[in-house]
Amino acid sequence: MSRPNFFTDARTRTCAALRxxxxxxxxxxxxxxxxxxxxxxxxxxxxxxxxxATVVLASDGTPLRAFANSRGVxxxxxxxxxxxPLYLEALLGYEDRWFRWHPxxxxxxxxxxxxxxxxxxxxxxxGSTLTMQVARLIEPIPHSGLGKLRQIVRALQxxxxxDKDEILNLYLNLAPFGGGIEGVQxxxxxxxxxPALRLSHSEAALxxxxxxxxxxxxxxxxxxxxxxxxDKVLARLAEFGDWPAAVIAEASDENVVARHLRQPMIAxxxxxxxxxxxxxxxxxxxxxxxxxxxxxxERIRLWVERLPERTSxxxxxxxxxxxxxxxxxxxxxxxxxxxxxxxxxIAAERSPGSTLKPFLYGLAIDEGLIHSESLLLDVPQDFAxxxxxxxxxxxxxxxxxxxxxxxxxxxxxxxxxxxxxxxxFVARLRNSGVQLGLPRGAKPNLTMILGGTSARMDQLVGxxxxxxxxxxxxxxxxxxxxxxxxxxxxxxxxxxIVRTVLEDHGRPGDPExxxxxxxxxxxAWKTGTSYGFRDAWAIGxxxxxxxxxxxxxxxxxxxxxxxxxxxxxxxxxxxxxxxPRQAGTVASTMPASVQQQDICWPLGEPPxxxxxxxxxxxRSAWIIDGVIPPTLAARDSSSTLRYRxxxxxxxxxxxxxxxxxxxxxxxxxxxxxxxxxAGPWLSASERRASAxxxxxxxxxxxxPNEVVAGLRIDGVLRGAILRTPPGTSSLPTVRVRALxxxxxxxxxxxxxxxxxxxxxxxxxxxxxxxxxxxxxAVDRHGAYDSVTLRVQQ
Numbered sequence: 001m002s003r004p005n006f007f008t009d010a011r012t013r014t015c016a017a018l019r020x021x022x023x024x025x026x027x028x029x030x031x032x033x034x035x036x037x038x039x040x041x042x043x044x045x046x047x048x049x050x051x052x053a054t055v056v057l058a059s060d061g062t063p064l065r066a067f068a069n070s071r072g073v074x075x076x077x078x079x080x081x082x083x084x085p086l087y088l089e090a091l092l093g094y095e096d097r098w099f100r101w102h103p104x105x106x107x108x109x110x111x112x113x114x115x116x117x118x119x120x121x122x123x124x125x126x127g128s129t130l131t132m133q134v135a136r137l138i139e140p141i142p143h144s145g146l147g148k149l150r151q152i153v154r155a156l157q158x159x160x161x162x163d164k165d166e167i168l169n170l171y172l173n174l175a176p177f178g179g180g181i182e183g184v185q186x187x188x189x190x191x192x193x194x195p196a197l198r199l200s201h202s203e204a205a206l207x208x209x210x211x212x213x214x215x216x217x218x219x220x221x222x223x224x225x226x227x228x229x230x231d232k233v234l235a236r237l238a239e240f241g242d243w244p245a246a247v248i249a250e251a252s253d254e255n256v257v258a259r260h261l262r263q264p265m266i267a268x269x270x271x272x273x274x275x276x277x278x279x280x281x282x283x284x285x286x287x288x289x290x291x292x293x294x295x296x297x298e299r300i301r302l303w304v305e306r307l308p309e310r311t312s313x314x315x316x317x318x319x320x321x322x323x324x325x326x327x328x329x330x331x332x333x334x335x336x337x338x339x340x341x342x343x344x345x346i347a348a349e350r351s352p353g354s355t356l357k358p359f360l361y362g363l364a365i366d367e368g369l370i371h372s373e374s375l376l377l378d379v380p381q382d383f384a385x386x387x388x389x390x391x392x393x394x395x396x397x398x399x400x401x402x403x404x405x406x407x408x409x410x411x412x413x414x415x416x417x418x419x420x421x422x423x424x425f426v427a428r429l430r431n432s433g434v435q436l437g438l439p440r441g442a443k444p445n446l447t448m449i450l451g452g453t454s455a456r457m458d459q460l461v462g463x464x465x466x467x468x469x470x471x472x473x474x475x476x477x478x479x480x481x482x483x484x485x486x487x488x489x490x491x492x493x494x495x496x497i498v499r500t501v502l503e504d505h506g507r508p509g510d511p512e513x514x515x516x517x518x519x520x521x522x523x524a525w526k527t528g529t530s531y532g533f534r535d536a537w538a539i540g541x542x543x544x545x546x547x548x549x550x551x552x553x554x555x556x557x558x559x560x561x562x563x564x565x566x567x568x569x570x571x572x573x574x575x576x577x578x579x580p581r582q583a584g585t586v587a588s589t590m591p592a593s594v595q596q597q598d599i600c601w602p603l604g605e606p607p608x609x610x611x612x613x614x615x616x617x618x619r620s621a622w623i624i625d626g627v628i629p630p631t632l633a634a635r636d637s638s639s640t641l642r643y644r645x646x647x648x649x650x651x652x653x654x655x656x657x658x659x660x661x662x663x664x665x666x667x668x669x670x671x672x673x674x675x676x677x678a679g680p681w682l683s684a685s686e687r688r689a690s691a692x693x694x695x696x697x698x699x700x701x702x703x704p705n706e707v708v709a710g711l712r713i714d715g716v717l718r719g720a721i722l723r724t725p726p727g728t729s730s731l732p733t734v735r736v737r738a739l740x741x742x743x744x745x746x747x748x749x750x751x752x753x754x755x756x757x758x759x760x761x762x763x764x765x766x767x768x769x770x771x772x773x774x775x776x777a778v779d780r781h782g783a784y785d786s787v788t789l790r791v792q793q
Contacts, residue, residue: 043157044139048077048173049282055186056271057283058290059480063189063264065271068180074263077283078172078185080165083196086204087184088168093242094208094233096130100164104131104155131155131167133211137174177207178214179261191219191258201243202251205233219258227256267293269330269344274478287324287480292317295578296327303571304332304339307551308559312336313568314345315575316461316476316548320468323484324477326545327575331554340554349437349454350535350550353528353564354408356429356436356449359463361405362471362490362498363428364416368629372497373400373621375601375631376412379677382717383446388414391529391563397681398601398674400619402501408527410450415635417449425449432466432473432489434459451530460539461548463489467502467524467541470591471495493593493624499524499541500622507573508565523547523576527564534558538568545579547572597623602643602674602690604631614644614672616686634675645671650696661699676712676740679760691742711740713777713785715762720789722767731791733766741779748776767791 053069055076066074080088092099098106106129128136128151135154141147158167177187184207188196192203199207209229210217219226231252238248267288274284300313307313317327330344364370378396380387388410396409404412417425422444426436437454438444445452458476466473466489474486489495502524521542528537536551536559549572553559600607600615606628607615621628631643648657649669657666673690674682682690715736716722722732737760738745747755747763750773755763767773770793776786 037153038157038160043135043154043161045158045161045170046138046174048075048170051282054275054282054284056267056274057285058266058288058293059286060290061195061285062266062290063186064266064286064288064290064293065268066186066263067271067275068263072180073182074180074186075173075183076185076189078183078196080168080172083172083184084199084204086201087196087199087207089242090201090204090208090233090237091171092130093237093240094205095133097240099130099168102129102131104159105129105152129155130171131158134158134167134170134174137176138170175211176214177210178218179220181261189264190261193259200251200254201247202230202234202254205237205251206230206256209233218261219256220261223256223258226258230256265334266290266297267328268334269342269346270325270328270478273344273347285480286478287319287322287326288328289326289580292578292580293327293329296329296575299574299578300329300332300571303574304551307562307567310338310340310553310555310557311551311559311562312339312341312343312345312554313549313551313571314457315550315571316346316457317575317579318461318465318476318546318548320465320541320544320546322477323462323465323474323486324480328478343554345550345552345554346457346548348554349456350552351451351530352453352455352460353451353530353535353537354410354413354449355460355526355528355537355539356451356453356455357405357408357413358467358498358502358526359429359434359489360413360416360420360425360449361401361501362467362494363420363425364401365494365497365624366491367420368627369416369419369632370401370629371597371599371621371623372402372501373599373619374629375399375604375675376401376404376409376415377675377677378404378409378411379681380714381411381415381635381677383414383418385717386414386446387717388446388450395681398678402504405498405501406505413449414446415632417446418635419632422446422448428489429463432463432487433475433485434463434473451528451535457548457550461546464539464541464548465546466490467495467499468543468546469495491593491624492591496591496594497622497624502526502541508569521576521579523573525569525572527569529563529565532558533560533562536562536564536567538564538572540572540576542576542579545576547575547579549575593624595623595626597621597628599628600672602631602678603672604629611670613689614670616672616674616689631675634677643673643675645673645692647671647692649693653696654693655696656693656699657696658699661696677714679739711738711777711779711785713737713775713787714739716775716787716789718787718789720787722789722791724793731767731770731793733764735762735764736775736777737762738777738779738785741777743779746778748778750774 051069053074054067055074056064058064063076068074132151132155135141135151135158141151173183175184176182181187181190185196187207187210188194188199206219206226209232216222217226217229234248234252237243238245270286274286278284296315296317300315304311304313312332314331315327315329316325318324319326328346330346331341332339333341335341376399378399380395390410399409399412426444429436434455436448462476463473470492471488471490471494472486473489474484477484503522505525523540523542525538525540534552534556538549540547549568551562551567551571598607599605599619599621601617601619603614607618647669648659648662648666650657651665651667671692674686713736716734722734724731739760741759743758745757746753754765757763770791772788772790774786774788
């Protein structure tokens with residue numbers, strides 16, 4: 001005998017029960033049909049995060065810019081816990097009091113609404129639940145009998161598939177508020193300028209009613225209509241005791257005041273940049289300080305109004321502690337076509353002018369080439385045919401490294417990059433995140449330090465932050481969750497020294513004894529101007545922030561008279577004064593590796609109490625690890641001069657003796673000599689102190705055998721080609737001098753005496769023939785120099 005099948009037996013009992021109760025069978029069939037229908041025709045529940053609309057936020061959640069989806073709608077995704085409880089109370093109290101308990105439809109409300117419509121011959125109250133409203137929001141449903149049935153079915157489907165908070169979330173994000181805005185968060189910011197979490201009672205009631213007729217009730221266009229609709233909500237809430245009477249009265253007294261509806265457009269170019277980086281993100285949170293951002297945008301807008309037309313400006317403010325961008329203004333005005341406001345000058349490659357010089361000096365300090373007061377030469381020099389000049393075409397002679405950097409002198413910078421080599425300089429900057437651009441096929445060269453390259457503001461600012469971060473540079477971070485990319489650019493000591501040097505600028509226009517100057521933020525700053533006045537730069541470093549400013553025309557058109565110190569620096573300092581009042585997280589105390597040390601020029605060595613004559617000028621320098629680099633040797637081997645000269649002193653006269661004629665009592669003495677090219681800028685006393693004493697008469701006969709080095713012809717280059725000036729038939733004229741000469745100088749051209757001069761005085765000579773010629777200068781001690789040149793007509 002076979003065992004009974006459990007399932008067969010259960011099916012048999014079920015069929016028997018349905019035959020005994022036919023009404024149940026109809027109900028079961030109806031349920032099964034609905035289940036099949038739900039499977040075949042599921043509700044089109046949208047994914048709010050994938051509809052194409054994107055909003056970029058500031059650090060506090062304020063929308064910076066909204067990008068609409070394909071339907072022209074923009075929204076700010078939000079959840080129930082991110083909305084004010086007052087709004088939820090107003091919404092549910094007015095729209096669907098039984099939302100938490102009904103299954104998607106409210107039969108009692110539906111019957112009541114129908115009876116009221118029949119009695120009053122107009123719609124007095126709606127019968128649709130919030131779930132039914134969501135059903136109409138997620139798909140178009142016609143306003144008809146069949147449409148209402150379809151809406152009811154969709155509402156039931158939603159209740160089966162979603163919990164109440166999920167349904168409420170859909171409403172909070174899809175409800176229309178007019179003007180292409182969907183969702184309560186977007187509406188709150190657009191109309192009220194605040195997040196939905198901070199709504200007042202009056203504002204909550206207003207936003208609760210707007211979706212009923214979003215175009216007709218727009219508060220920016222129809223404030224009185226919107227007020228009457230808001231008061232209906234308040235009356236309903238008062239009727240059911242949802243809010244106290246005093247609160248209702250106070251909310252009713254408030255006027256409806258809304259901003260002109262407009263999509264947020266703050267940090268517009270940064271928003272575009274972030275959206276390109278994350279095209280699939282619907283909400284992108286940046287590190288922007290929205291209050292600082294708006295202040296910077298307004299300051300730049302006012303600043304460019306005083307500049308020539310089509311001039312733009314850009315600014316980037318970075319928090320030194322985190323490297324997060326707090327303000328990002330890529331152009332003076334995003335919508336200004338004449339100023340090419342759509343071009344992001346923070347990410348554009350432009351000539352950096354002299355803004356690379358602080359990095360060079362920091363690297364030179366780390367290389368042991370210089371300290372802060374090393375003697376450098378700001379004099380006309382030739383670097384293999386490249387003869388740089390300063391911004392004002394004047395020279396300063398011997399200068400300290402600190403002064404050369406503060407004054408942005410060109411010749412000392414070119415001298416240093418030649419010693420470090422352009423390739424090493426480019427490699428160090430590249431390693432720290434600064435990609436210097438060169439024309440196709442070009443190699444790193446000396447002109448880069450004066451702006452003969454291209455760089456981006458964001459990379460420069462990230463590198464400048466190293467001066468406040470112990471020498472560690474990094475990439476600017478635009479999102480809090482962005483990876484931190486940091487590289488050491490220079491030592492902590494070198495960064496501190498360079499920052500201190502640049503801080504000693506002070507502020508242009510400030511009196512030296514300014515009252516309570518300590519209250520102002522100390523800023524280390526550097527300006528730059530590109531060739532042809534195309535780019536004006538100013539970059540400043542405070543303990544807490546690094547600020548970069550660019551001013552110019554995006555299309556590269558020159559702007560004569562617009563240079564860094566005049567155009568960009570005042571704007572940068574104004575922005576520094578707008579920075580949040582905080583000390584920053586980066587310590588500004590002197591590192592243990594840095595010491596202060598007195599040094600002497602021209603040798604660059606510490607003072608020697610036993611040889612005071614070697615110290616012509618005394619200076620206080622910042623050094624690293626106790627190392628004191630001496631004055632750099634002369635570049636040109638033909639004019640190399642040992643700055644410390646030893647000679648034999650006659651014990652009787654004190655004059656100089658030569659080895660071949662020295663007495664047994666002669667003593668060894670030392671003199672400090674200045675670099676040859678510094679001569680014209682020295683005082684008479686310094687020249688006398690630097691010159692060797694005259695020979696004793698008894699040694700005169702040995703003078704021809706004395707090797708005297710250092711004379712150099714200045715004013716014409718070796719191998720120069722001189723041409724007849726345009727518009728004249730006369731041959732060219734040159735002005736030359738013999739640097740380092742002592743006494744009378746004889747000038748010979750192809751062996752023929754053409755002129756005489758004294759010491760380093762200049763002579764003018766007009767050539768009398770064309771072709772190759774040799775110019776020679778000889779002083780009375782036998783020192784000489786010669787150059788060959790060619791005259792062409």
